[in-house]
Amino acid sequence: MIAKNSKYLVSVIMPTYNRASLIEDALDSVKTQNYRPIEIVIVDDGSTDDTEVVVNAWKDRNADEVLSVNYIKKANAGATVARNLGIKVSKGDLIHFLDSDDLFLPYCIEDKCKSLIASKADYVYGFSTITDMTGNNIGKHGVDVTNNLNQAYIIPYTFNTSGPLVKKETLNKIGGWNESLNGCQEIELFFRLKKDIGRGVCLPKFLHQVRLHNEGSISQNPSKKHADSAFKVLQIMVAAMPELAQKLNTIQFKNESEALSSFAIDVSIKNFNAENVAKSLKALTISKLYTYKTSKKIVFSSIQFLALFSKSLALRLLKTLRGN
Numbered sequence: 001m002i003a004k005n006s007k008y009l010v011s012v013i014m015p016t017y018n019r020a021s022l023i024e025d026a027l028d029s030v031k032t033q034n035y036r037p038i039e040i041v042i043v044d045d046g047s048t049d050d051t052e053v054v055v056n057a058w059k060d061r062n063a064d065e066v067l068s069v070n071y072i073k074k075a076n077a078g079a080t081v082a083r084n085l086g087i088k089v090s091k092g093d094l095i096h097f098l099d100s101d102d103l104f105l106p107y108c109i110e111d112k113c114k115s116l117i118a119s120k121a122d123y124v125y126g127f128s129t130i131t132d133m134t135g136n137n138i139g140k141h142g143v144d145v146t147n148n149l150n151q152a153y154i155i156p157y158t159f160n161t162s163g164p165l166v167k168k169e170t171l172n173k174i175g176g177w178n179e180s181l182n183g184c185q186e187i188e189l190f191f192r193l194k195k196d197i198g199r200g201v202c203l204p205k206f207l208h209q210v211r212l213h214n215e216g217s218i219s220q221n222p223s224k225k226h227a228d229s230a231f232k233v234l235q236i237m238v239a240a241m242p243e244l245a246q247k248l249n250t251i252q253f254k255n256e257s258e259a260l261s262s263f264a265i266d267v268s269i270k271n272f273n274a275e276n277v278a279k280s281l282k283a284l285t286i287s288k289l290y291t292y293k294t295s296k297k298i299v300f301s302s303i304q305f306l307a308l309f310s311k312s313l314a315l316r317l318l319k320t321l322r323g324n
Contacts, residue, residue, distance in 0.1 A: 004036045004066045008117075010109055010165070011039045011092030015082035016100035020050040022213070027058050029103040029209075035110040036066040041086045042100075046076030079161070080177040080185050087168065087176050095168050101211055102128075102162040108207040112165040115203050122199045123166040126207035133213050140206070161186050162208050170197055181232060188233045 012030050016023055023042075030040055042055055052073060059069040074085065083097060094116070096109060108126070116124045130138045163186070174192045177185055193200060 002034060002036045002066065006035060006037070006113065008094055008113060009037050009039055009092040010035065010094045010096055010113065011041055011086070011090035011168070012096050012098050012109075013041045013043065013083055013086030013090060014098050014100050015043050015045055015079045015086065016047065016051055017045040017076070017079075018047045018049045018051065019100040020047070020054045022211075023051060023100040024054055024058055026098060026100050026103060027055070027062070029105075030098065031062055031067065032106055033104060033109045034106065035113060038067050038109070039090065039092055040067070040069045041090050042069065042071045043082040043086045044071065044073040045078065045082045046074065078179070078182060080179045080181060083161075084176040084179060087171055090168065093168060094165055095171055096165045098162045098208075099210075101213060102160075103209040103211065104162075105207050105209060109165070111205060111207060112203060115201055116165060116167075119201045120199070121201040122170040122197050123164050123193055124201040124203055125164040126203040126205050128160055128163060128208045128210045129206050130210045130212065133211055138212065160208075160210060162210065164189075164193075166193070173197070178236075184233045188236060191233070191236070 014023075014026060019026075027040065030038060044051055044055075052071070055069070055071050059071065063069045070089065072085065072089065074082070079099075087095060094113065096112070098104060112124045112126065115121075127140055129140055132138060170193070174189075174196050178188050181188060
């Protein structure tokens with residue numbers, strides 16, 4: 001057993017849905033952290049497999065006075081709802097999220113806690129490696145934009161959902177995760193952290209592992225939901241910062257290539273439908289929030305925004321909007 005070595009309890013919030021074959025690896029990666037005390041809050045979003053059996057067996061073998069496990073099962077409502085419930089019931093001063101198919105690397109929590117405390121920040125995030133299920137490296141997630149506010153607004157992949165360590169009071173202050181989104185939640189969360197809080201730190205180390213697989217997902221029908229969420233996020237960002245449309249057209253990104261490569265890996269595996277995305281965009285253009293001139297800018301800025309997800313999809317979308 002690892003002895004308590006910090007006064008700050010870290011609550012690791014782990015939403016899960018039908019991940020019985022994967023969640024034990026995620027739990028093991030928390031156990032091997034050299035930081036204590038840790039509370040693991042598992043929010044089961046209505047699993048129909050043996051997730052509960054696997055979790056309870058793991059808890060019986062591994063839980064102790066400095067590594068507690070709280071398992072909650074609820075009706076299916078999506079990952080953001082599960083994460084927010086985890087925040088509500090957690091006891092820790094600091095919150096770290098971990099998807100139940102991802103892994104912490106050994107010094108993830110310790111390094112982030114040290115960085116957060118030393119810098120007196122409200123949140124800290126690191127980089128992620130992306131692998132297949134055999135451990136073969138595919139790519140990476142993570143771009144440091146903490147010192148450039150403009151980049152922070154429009155680079156869509158600064159961290160993934162397993163990336164940030166955040167003060168609980170900070171999450172409560174910004175209202176937690178946006179429960180109306182089925183995808184791109186981390187983009188919108190980072191937007192609010194950066195806009196409303198601002199005191200964040202990027203730790204440029206690879207501290208977590210994202211594993212790509214074909215197991216069950218919390219999000220159902222990801223194609224349409226992901227596309228709709230991407231443009232909900234865009235609407236939120238433009239409503240909060242109207243000059244964003246112009247900035248999308250003019251700002252040159254120092255880290256553009258990193259942002260493109262890191263985000264494309266994740267989104268390219270989602271089967272976006274250009275017609276659905278075009279429909280969402282056209283709805284945006286007739287919104288009463290915008291004049292025709294501004295709407296036109298937003299549409300083509302949206303295509304540029306979408307290009308950060310997938311250049312090929314952006315081209316298909318442009319053709320769809322033009323009726324080609």
